[in-house]
Amino acid sequence: MRGKRVSDTSIVTAIQMLPQDANPAGNVHGGVIMKNIDTTAGMVAVRHAGGNAVTASIDRLDFYHPVYVGDVLILKASLNLVGTTSMEVGVRVEAEDLRSGQVRHTASAYLTFVALDDQGRPTPVPPLILESEEERRRNREARQRRKLRLAEKARERRNREREQRQHQD
Secondary structure, eight states: OOOEEHHHHOEEEEEEOOGGGBOTTSBBOHHHHHHHHHHHHHHHHHHHHTSOEEEEEEEEEEEOSOOBTTOEEEEEEEEEEEOSSEEEEEEEEEEEOTTTOOEEEEEEEEEEEEEBOTTSOBOOOOOEEOOSHHHHHHHHHHHHHHHHHHHHHHHHHHHHHHHHHHHHO
16 A cells, blocks of 8 residues: 555634524634534545545644634644554644735644544554655654553543442442
């Protein structure tokens, strides 16, 4: 299977935020931003996999600044790490005030996707070709997040098993 470069699958989307996107405080609802993050990251994963890919987890989603109705939401998504069947996509979210031209970094997120075959089973994905020092740095950081994520999953599994044993006694 031939590898793909980060630049082969990266996506930038832009969506103007409208009144229906607002929360009761009058800012863009975090859930609207989350949906756009997941959608954009999903496009990157499908592009890389060359087939269906589904969200497995969102490791981090940090909001830094509010987004306002009328702003253009700019989502920049690219692969950080590729495993056998899984992929970590990083998304940087910016908001642009069209009148002033001011651009604010409003959120960042890391999502893990799993590629699925036509029967809905995990399927291998192409390896990731890292070309720049920035891509290598992001890959190293993604490997650390993966290590922590897998350790946390193992702890959760042990806790569930312990609880099941306690309920059986």
